[in-house]
Amino acid sequence: MDTDTVICWCEEVMLSQILSAINAGAVSSKAIKLETRTGMGICQGRICRPLVEQVISSYTSRQLHESPQLNSNHPVRPLSLNELAGNRKDV
Numbered sequence: 104m105d106t107d108t109v110i111c112w113c114e115e116v117m118l119s120q121i122l123s124a125i126n127a128g129a130v131s132s133k134a135i136k137l138e139t140r141t142g143m144g145i146c147q148g149r150i151c152r153p154l155v156e157q158v159i160s161s162y163t164s165r166q167l168h169e170s171p172q173l174n175s176n177h178p179v180r181p182l183s184l185n186e187l188a189g190n191r192k193d194v
Contacts, residue, residue, distance in 0.1 A: 104118055104158075105118070106118050106119035106122065107119065110141065110151050110154045110155060110158070111139075111140070111141040111142065111144060111150075111151040111155075112144070112146075112150065112151070113143070113144020113145050113146050113150070113151070114139070114140040114141060114142075114143055114144045116139045116140060116141045116151075118158065120139045121135055121139060121141065121155065121158050122158070122162065124138035124139050125158075125159070125162050125163060130159060130163050130165055131159070131165075132148075132152060132155050132156055132159065135155055135159070136148070136155075141155055142155070
């Protein structure tokens with residue numbers, strides 16, 4: 104993979120940023136999430152998590168089952184834009 108490859112499309116995180124985080128000592132999905140915002144976008148890591156874990160496994164001696172995985176934080180319930188705006192008519 105090229106270092107310009109986008110790993111997390113939601114947060115526009117490239118492989119080079121993940122590798123920098125690994126070189127700085129982040130060797131788990133959770134640590135990389137805190138360093139790079141990977142997995143914090145709208146998909147909550149459902150798209151990028153497997154790629155992040157593959158990168159960790161490839162560039163460190165850790166196996167996938169050895170590192171803490173990303174947690175996804177789903178909303179309690181979906182909100183419409185109208186509800187989010189507080190039913191304001193001027194928006």
